[in-house]
Amino acid sequence: MSDQQVKLNNWPFKEGEQAQLxxxxxxxxxxxxxxxxxxxxxxxxTEKLLVDWGTxxxxxxxxxxxxxxxxxxIPPKGTEAIVITIYPNMVDEYEKKWNIIxxxxxxxxxxxxxxxxxxxxxxxxxxxxxxILAPNxxxxxxxxxxxxxxxxxxxxxxxxxxxxDFSSQYHRKYTQSNYLCQLVWLLTNKDLRNVFExxxxxxxxxxxxxxxxxxxxxxxxxxxxxxxATGGTVLRVVSMKNKQIPYSEISFEHPEVVQSERSNEPKxxxxxxxxxIDNQQExxxxxxxxxxxxxxxxxxxxxxxxxxxxKLPKITKICRNLNKKRDFEDEHTKKHFVNxxxxxxxxxxxxxxxxxxxxxxxxxxxxxxxxxxxxxVVKVLQGYNEVQSINIIQGSLKxxxxxxxxxxxxxxxxxxxxxIAEIALLxxxxxxxxxxxxxxxxxxxxxxxxxxxxxKKYLYHLILDNLVDNSGTWDKDLLSFQCILYITLRHVRxxxxxxxxxxxxxxxxxx
Numbered sequence: 001m002s003d004q005q006v007k008l009n010n011w012p013f014k015e016g017e018q019a020q021l022x023x024x025x026x027x028x029x030x031x032x033x034x035x036x037x038x039x040x041x042x043x044x045x046t047e048k049l050l051v052d053w054g055t056x057x058x059x060x061x062x063x064x065x066x067x068x069x070x071x072x073x074i075p076p077k078g079t080e081a082i083v084i085t086i087y088p089n090m091v092d093e094y095e096k097k098w099n100i101i102x103x104x105x106x107x108x109x110x111x112x113x114x115x116x117x118x119x120x121x122x123x124x125x126x127x128x129x130x131x132i133l134a135p136n137x138x139x140x141x142x143x144x145x146x147x148x149x150x151x152x153x154x155x156x157x158x159x160x161x162x163x164x165d166f167s168s169q170y171h172r173k174y175t176q177s178n179y180l181c182q183l184v185w186l187l188t189n190k191d192l193r194n195v196f197e198x199x200x201x202x203x204x205x206x207x208x209x210x211x212x213x214x215x216x217x218x219x220x221x222x223x224x225x226x227x228x229a230t231g232g233t234v235l236r237v238v239s240m241k242n243k244q245i246p247y248s249e250i251s252f253e254h255p256e257v258v259q260s261e262r263s264n265e266p267k268x269x270x271x272x273x274x275x276x277i278d279n280q281q282e283x284x285x286x287x288x289x290x291x292x293x294x295x296x297x298x299x300x301x302x303x304x305x306x307x308x309x310x311k312l313p314k315i316t317k318i319c320r321n322l323n324k325k326r327d328f329e330d331e332h333t334k335k336h337f338v339n340x341x342x343x344x345x346x347x348x349x350x351x352x353x354x355x356x357x358x359x360x361x362x363x364x365x366x367x368x369x370x371x372x373x374x375x376x377v378v379k380v381l382q383g384y385n386e387v388q389s390i391n392i393i394q395g396s397l398k399x400x401x402x403x404x405x406x407x408x409x410x411x412x413x414x415x416x417x418x419x420i421a422e423i424a425l426l427x428x429x430x431x432x433x434x435x436x437x438x439x440x441x442x443x444x445x446x447x448x449x450x451x452x453x454x455x456k457k458y459l460y461h462l463i464l465d466n467l468v469d470n471s472g473t474w475d476k477d478l479l480s481f482q483c484i485l486y487i488t489l490r491h492v493r494x495x496x497x498x499x500x501x502x503x504x505x506x507x508x509x510x511x
Contacts, residue, residue: 006058008286011068012047013040018064018074022046023100024126025107026209027053027144032388034144039100040065046102054137055286056130057305060236062226070286079224079235086123086219090115093213094122112213119231121223125210131237132219133196135182135305138174143209146200151430154455155187162188162247166254167456169391169422175254177315182307185245191216239306251316255457371419373496374435374445378421380500386425386508393420393460397436400465406472409439420460423507431507432456434463441472444488447503448479449511459484485510 013019025037034053039046051059055070063073091112098109110125134140142148149155152170156163162184166175173179186192195211202210220241225232371394381387396415397407409416421433434446446463450456459482466475479486487510489502 005067005069006071006286008049008051008068008070010049012049013042013068015067017042018066019047020064020076021059021061021073023098023107024056024059024061027203028207032385034141037105039103039105041102044102046100048103048105051286054140056126056140057135057137060224061124061127062235075224075235076226079226081222081238082225083220083222083241084114084116084121084234086112086114086215086221088213088216088218091213108208110210116231121225121231122233123223124234127234127237129209131221131240131305133186133192133199135240135307136174136179138171138179139182139186139196143196143199144203146204147197148200149187157247160247161249161251164250164252165455166252168255168393170254172254172256175252175257175317177312178307180250180252180315181245181309181312184247184250184313185243185309188246189217189244237305239308241308243307243309245309245311245313247313248311249314249316251318253318257317257319370437370439371417371435374419374421376496377499377503378433380496381421381423381503384500384504386504388424390424391422393422394418397464397468400461400468404468404471406468409437418464422456425507425511429511431511432460433503434460436464436467436472438491442490443472444474444490445503446474447487447489447506447510449485 019040019042021038022041023037023039025039027034027036029035030050035050036053036056038049038051038055038059040049041047058070060073060075062076064076065073091114094109094111094113096109098107099105100107112123112125112128114121114123129143130140134143142152152167154165156165164180164184174183186196192215195214199209199211202208221234221237222239222241223234224236224238225234375392378390378392382390394417396417398415401407407416408414416437416439418434418436421435423431423433425431430450432448432450434448436443448459448463450459462478462482463475466478467473469475474488476486487506489506492499492502494502
């Protein structure tokens with residue numbers, strides 16, 4: 001993507017005009033998403049743009065942008081790159097009211113004053129967020145979720161090893177080594193983690209992004225600085241140096257990280273995007289109205305920042321499942337064509353819609369039949385103000401048995417499928433709805449409330465395994481024994497809006 005243009009959809013300036021980024025506002029919640037304002041100024045005119053919080057890594061204060069392309073920025077004249085070591089006892093907090101030039105808007109400027117010899121450097125709080133605490137989109141959005149890490153992984157520590165068991169909610173791309181090391185660095189440095197986890201409490205109670213400098217270890221950065229007589233202002237941190245991870249090995253497992261085995265079977269389906277027949281440079285537009293991003297897209301995501309470690313730990317990937325790798329197509333391979341209009345979002349991976357779930361699984365027959373009707377209801381649920389996000393898991397009951405009759409439909413050939421909708425509700429509650437293909441069987445939807453610290457993967461397996469053993473009957477004794485709060489909901493022949501209302505009423509009756 002190095003030559004790809006990524007443009008702000010709402011860019012208001014003339015073509016070729018250089019606009020300077022003069023201010024980044026504090027983040028705020030807007031229509032279920034975390035947003036912020038970016039203020040650009042050109043030729044004496046200031047424009048205020050609404051952008052997703054996840055766009056932060058691409059926005060560099062006082063830098064110039066052309067045609068809304070955030071992949072390239074032009075630094076102001078007179079900047080220099082210097083190395084600064086931030087010692088805990090050499091940092092003061094600084095806060096002042098700020099009038100944004102060219103507008104009637106006011107904001108609060110929050111910074112840290114870092115003493116380096118006889119020089120004082122202004123380090124904006126927002127730069128600490130994106131370079132030290134949250135240098136990728138996953139961490140940027142977890143900043144505002146209280147105690148959310150258990151939803152994404154379970155931590156286990158040995159003498160010189162940390163093991164992370166990721167859930168399906170943790171996007172697979174964040175298992176890459178650079179993301180893993182950043183995550184483990186944050187998790188295993190207690191003072192950093194405390195700062196990170198306290199941000200959500202302050203933000204959710206006051207609406208402010210603010211924190212004290214209670215980091216007890218020295219932090220060394222290389223930064224682009226606009227100098228002045230007493231020191232200067234940090235515009236951008238380009239690298240983090242001398243980071244230490246107190247473990248020599250990181251091991252992890254993830255539901256989508258599997259061992260591949262080549263198969264002679266043809267591909268079941270393929271995805272194709274319409275080619276740019278004019279061979280023009282591909283251009284992606286960031287649209288703040290889009291909720292959720294795509295699996296393979298990172299706007300910039302710290303491509304302009306390096307993280308250097310004293311010693312990198314060994315990373316061990318544990319594959320629990322086997323995946324068949326199909327290399328060829330035949331006449332039975334279904335082709336799906338995607339009309340990619342080039343619109344993207346830097347919202348959270350998966351977003352607050354079903355981008356990670358439904359859009360990922362659209363090529364299968366999840367959009368048809370009984371499960372398709374269930375998905376229509378889930379889409380309606382997404383519009384409720386009480387619903388923060390929905391994650392979709394789907395599979396076949398054959399995962400739980402090769403011989404049981406119930407894992408197949410009546411033709412004894414077609415595998416019976418299931419869908420799990422994990423619904424995150426406000427405040428901080430997750431409810432799972434489990435739907436299984438009925439095929440004329442009186443099988444209700446199972447709604448369960450699981451503790452955030454619970455091993456959801458294990459409990460789903462337990463519930464569905466017992467469903468297969470009981471030939472399609474939910475094992476309520478098992479649910480009670482496991483202390484799982486649950487309720488069943490019978491199916492009715494009503495429109496998706498009516499059924500969604502029934503779901504939401506039932507859910508709030510049990511939580």
